[in-house]
Structure formats: structure tokens, C-alpha cells
Amino acid sequence: MSQIKTMPDLSRRSFIIGTAAVGSGLALGLSIPFGARTARAAEATPEVNAWVVIKPDDTVVIRIARTEMGQGTLTGLAQMVAEELECDWSKVTTEYPTPGQSVARKRVWGDFSTGGSRGIRESHEYVRRGGAVARTMLIQAAADEWKVPASECTALNSIITHGPSGRTTTYGKVAEAASKVAQPKDVPLKDPKDWKLIGKSVHRLDTVDKVTGKMVYTADFTLPGMLLAAIKECPVFGGKVKSFDAAKVSGMRGVKHVLQVGDSAVAVVADSWWRAKVALDALPIVWDEGASATVSSATIAATLKEGLGAEQAFVGNKNGDAKAALGSAVKKVEAVYAHPYLNHAPMEPMNTVARYTPDRCEVWLGTQNGEASFRSEEHTSELQSH
Numbered sequence: 001m002s003q004i005k006t007m008p009d010l011s012r013r014s015f016i017i018g019t020a021a022v023g024s025g026l027a028l029g030l031s032i033p034f035g036a037r038t039a040r041a042a043e044a045t046p047e048v049n050a051w052v053v054i055k056p057d058d059t060v061v062i063r064i065a066r067t068e069m070g071q072g073t074l075t076g077l078a079q080m081v082a083e084e085l086e087c088d089w090s091k092v093t094t095e096y097p098t099p100g101q102s103v104a105r106k107r108v109w110g111d112f113s114t115g116g117s118r119g120i121r122e123s124h125e126y127v128r129r130g131g132a133v134a135r136t137m138l139i140q141a142a143a144d145e146w147k148v149p150a151s152e153c154t155a156l157n158s159i160i161t162h163g164p165s166g167r168t169t170t171y172g173k174v175a176e177a178a179s180k181v182a183q184p185k186d187v188p189l190k191d192p193k194d195w196k197l198i199g200k201s202v203h204r205l206d207t208v209d210k211v212t213g214k215m216v217y218t219a220d221f222t223l224p225g226m227l228l229a230a231i232k233e234c235p236v237f238g239g240k241v242k243s244f245d246a247a248k249v250s251g252m253r254g255v256k257h258v259l260q261v262g263d264s265a266v267a268v269v270a271d272s273w274w275r276a277k278v279a280l281d282a283l284p285i286v287w288d289e290g291a292s293a294t295v296s297s298a299t300i301a302a303t304l305k306e307g308l309g310a311e312q313a314f315v316g317n318k319n320g321d322a323k324a325a326l327g328s329a330v331k332k333v334e335a336v337y338a339h340p341y342l343n344h345a346p347m348e349p350m351n352t353v354a355r356y357t358p359d360r361c362e363v364w365l366g367t368q369n370g371e372a373s374f375r376s377e378e379h380t381s382e383l384q385s386h
Contacts, residue, residue, distance in 0.1 A: 046179035048137055050097075050108040051081055051130030054175035058158050060087045062131075064094050065102065065109035066119035067368050068206050073119040075205045080124055083197040084131030084190060087171060088158040094205055099370040113369040125189070132187045134178075141178035142169050218351050218365050226353070227256055230276035231267040236289040240264050243286045249279040258283065297341055 045061075047053045053061040062081045068074035078094050102109045110123055135155050142160040143150040146167060153162050158171045192198075209215045234240060244266050246258035254275035261267050266285055270276035326332065352365040363373065 046176050048134040048175055048178050049130060049183060050105065051127065052085060052134035054087075054138075054171045054178075056172045056175070058088065058091050058170050058172035060085070060092045060158070060171070062092060062094050063097050063109065065097060065112050066123065067112075067114040067366075067370075069114065069368070071117075071119075072204060073114060075202065076120050077123070077127055078205055079197050079200070079202065080120070080128045081131035081134075083195055084128045085135045086155040086157065089197060089202065091158065092205070099374070102371070103374065112371045115368050128189050129187065132189055133183055136184050136187050137178040137181040138171055138174055140181045140184075141174040144181075145169070145174065145177065217348065218353055219348065221353050221364055223353065223355055227269050227271060228273040228276055229267045229269045230273060230280040231261060231265050232280055232283075232285065233265045234287045234289065236287070236292050236295075238292045239287050239289040241266055241285065242288040245284045249283045252279045252282070255279045300341060301338060 045053050045055050051063050053063075055061070060082070062078045064074050064077050066073050066077060074094055078092055079089075082089055082092055097109050099112055102112065110126055136150075139153045139155055139160055140150045142162070143153050146153075146162055146165075148162055148164075152164055153160055155161075155171075159168055160171070160174065161168045206215075240263045241260055244258070244260070249255060249268065250258055252275070254270040254272055255268060256271065257267075257269040258279075259267055259269070266280070266283065268276045268280040268283060270279060346366070348366055352363060354364075355362045
């Protein structure tokens with residue numbers, strides 16, 4: 001993944017109105033990491049460490065490696081860094097590093113995968129440490145300027161104070177000097193009883209950009225001369241493409257290519273997404289639906305019902321003899337509950353923008369794990385060497 005170098009031509013408002021008018025294609029979803037607004041903000045300011053960039057006006061930019069999918073992970077992780085950093089929360093903003101940048105820096109930001117409520121549970125310790133290390137470096141930079149021991153200085157709300165003399169300075173004033181301080185090791189973390197920000201209710205950092213249309217989504221993003229594709233997968237899980245008649249749509253307006261994608265999908269490439277979609281809808285496709293062709297909600301329900309009484313059913317915890325107790329009970333109450341199958345799908349239709357050149361491939365997309373594009377440890381090692 002790479003930072004966005006060009007802002008989209010259309011506004012969020014016009015995009016929503018336009019897609020609503022045609023009745024389909026409305027894309028809602030994840031923000032694209034390292035959007036142009038945030039990337040430019042950090043370029044001119046030396047970072048204190050990988051997690052923290054502080055501008056001269058005391059704005060604190062906290063880097064977040066996990067994906068925000070509406071669950072509050074972005075704000076929660078920022079709170080954890082800010083807690084240890086002892087910064088002014090009202091001046092905190094965030095940005096996403098890209099997986100490519102992380103690999104180039106020996107995965108300094110750790111795991112990019114987000115799912116199963118692991119974003120905070122699995123990274124809270126090392127992101128807090130990132131804030132604590134940055135705070136220590138800022139204090140050291142102020143102490144060096146004052147020529148006093150760092151142990152005589154404290155930090156609170158983005159202000160560093162020298163206790164004996166009462167002198168103060170702000171994070172923004174010493175941030176550049178702090179970026180040159182050697183990063184300390186084994187910085188202790190705060191005791192949970194002393195937390196002032198972690199676990200507290202705060203305004204979400206992503207809400208304003210989302211409701212005012214400032215957030216850049218993959219569907220917003222365009223590149224000069226970009227072609228767009230619409231893709232159709234076999235409607236039955238496990239099915240394959242049997243045949244399709246490309247000649248029927250190749251002459252339609254804007255269509256550039258009609259091609260099979262893997263064993264199970266067909267795509268139409270055109271000079272606009274809508275033209276690609278119209279052609280794909282008109283494309284005759286014959287599917288080999290395979291073994292799952294007869295699967296339905298009714299058959300799934302029957303299989304689950306049969307499994308409830310199966311002797312080989314998985315037992316996670318066994319206390320007492322439930323069958324004997326039920327068999328000897330004077331009164332029995334029975335109830336059957338069922339829930340329909342739910343499609344596990346994102347609000348934004350899955351989509352990607354890619355720019356391929358002889359020396360690199362840049363990709364923009366909403367994703368739960370940007371690092372998944374690195375196909376193997378060997379490939380990752382190769383990226384690190386570059």
C-alpha cells in the first residue's frame with residue numbers, strides 16, 4: 001500500500017448523491033491509509049519516534065497500524081499512546097503508516113492485521129511503550145537544553161517542567177531536538193491506577209472526517225488514465241466459470257477487456273466503472289455451480305439440527321450428566337431457536353486501485369490487513385532489502 005498523492009476529483013457529497021441516483025454502486029467503507037492530508041502533515045516534521053510526530057504548534061500525530069472499521073480501534077490505540085506520552089489530547093490527530101514502510105523499517109509498527117477484537121488486545125503494550133519512549137526523549141531534549149538532569153523534569157499535557165527552577169517548555173519547541181536523542185530501552189509503563197485517558201470515554205477521532213466527507217475512500221480515488229473493472233464471482237460458493245461469450249459485450253461503449261479471473265470469476269474492464277458494470281450485466285456467463293449447487297437455507301438448517309444430536313459433537317466443557325438429569329426431570333421445558341445465515345461482507349464493496357510500473361506496484365484499498373499482500377517470508381525479506 002502507498003500514500004495517496006492525488007486527492008479525488010469529486011466530493012463525498014456529490015459521490016453519494018450520484019451513486020444513489022443510479023440505484024447501485026454506493027461504496028462505503030474503510031479509509032485509505034496515509035491519505036494525502038495526513039501524509040503531507042508529517043513530511044516536514046521530524047518524527048520523535050516511529051509512533052509519534054510532533055509539530056511546532058504542539059499538534060501530536062500518532063501513527064496507527066491497525067484498521068478502523070467502526071469499532072473504535074483507531075481512537076483506542078491513540079489513547080494508549082497519548083496516555084504514556086502525557087500529551088494534550090485536544091491536539092491529537094492520527095495517520096496510517098503503510099505496510100511497505102513498515103517492512104522497510106523491519107516492521108517497527110508490528111502487526112497490521114485487524115480482526116477478532118485483537119487490535120488493542122495484542123498491541124496495547126508495545127504502542128504504549130512507543131508513547132513512553134517518545135515522552136522520555138522529549139524530556140531529555142528539554143533537560144539537555146536547560147543543562148539539568150532529566151530526572152528533575154516532568155511532563156504533563158504536552159508541557160515539560162523543570163521542578164527546581166520552575167522553567168517550562170512545550171513539546172512542539174523541543175520535538176526536533178528530541179528526534180535526535182538516542183531512544184532509551186526498558187522505559188517503565190504507567191500503573192493502570194494512574195491512567196487518566198485509557199479506558200475513558202472520549203470523542204472518536206475518525207467521526208468528523210467521516211460525516212463531513214473529508215475521508216478518502218478507494219471508490220473516491222482516481223489516477224490519470226485509470227481503467228476500472230467490474231467483477232462477477234460464481235454465485236455458488238466453490239463453483240467455477242464454465243464459459244462466457246466476450247464477443248457479446250466487447251463492442252459496447254468504453255469496454256476495453258473481458259477476461260476470466262481465476263477459476264471462479266469474470267471481469268469487464270472499461271473506461272468507467274458504470275460502463276464496466278453495464279457490460280458485465282449483459283455478459284452471457286455459464287457457471288459450473290459444483291457440489292454446493294443444492295445448498296440452501298433449509299439444507300443448512302437441517303444439517304445444524306442433525307448435528308445437535310450427533311454423538312461426535314464437540315464438547316467444550318462437561319460438568320455432571322446432563323442427559324440423565326433431563327431424563328429424570330419431572331417437568332421439561334423445550335424451546336428451539338434459529339437464526340438465518342448472515343453474509344459476512346463489508347459496507348463498502350470490495351475494491352482496489354493499483355498502479356503497476358516496471359519497478360513497483362502501488363495499491364490503495366480498504367483492508368483488514370495490508371500486509372497480506374506480501375505473499376511469503378521470502379518476498380518480505382526481499383522488500384526489506386530494498
